[in-house]
Amino acid sequence: SQKIEQNSEALNIQEGKTATLTCNYTNYSPAYLQWYRQDPGRGPVFLLLIRENEKEKRKERLKVTFDTTLKQSLFHITASQPADSATYLCALAKPGGYNKLIFGAGTRLAVHP
């Protein structure tokens, strides 16, 4: 079955540094991959989508890479701020269900002033 793995340990970094989060997947060849932010008690908020034929996508301070050979995506937040503290979820489309998403458990990021 399809499996998505994200670092379960919380990531603690200092304000201003770059945060890097990892998403690995197995038994899968997704057409695209998405990253979401989730705050406690709230629904996910879409951040970035990257297609299988794209190596990198950027949006403001965010950057996502997608390596289909390694079956891995990296999510970077540069010049991190305390307001970036949240849980970040990686999501892939289920086989045969283009908009049916399978989510990783997420990595909690804490940015300290």
Next chain:
Amino acid sequence: GAVVSQHPSRVICKSGTSVKIECRSLDFQATTMFWYRQFPKQSLMLMATSNEGSKATYEQGVEKDKFLINHASLTLSTLTVTSAHPEDSSFYICSALRIGGPLDSNSPLHFGNGTRLTVT
């Protein structure tokens, strides 16, 4: 931007009662909505796909008679947890598929803010 509203945001009910959760797309039509469940510190688990005007499609292991889904209009899907038990306590989240939404820089899926269900 597209907005999806979920109601109620929190509900506490007694064991054996039924609870209805609404998911509305406020500024777009959605023929398809998805229902997820999330336990603490775990990933969102897809429960079912709600299709306007037809029966919902349930994921493996999800009881369709327990989690009744109705998608009566292009802007509203409801999830009813029937005969709720404490193990049904969870965070339920819906998402709506925006028709014609671009899939290059924006996701066509828009999520509600979830409903925290506590069954006592």
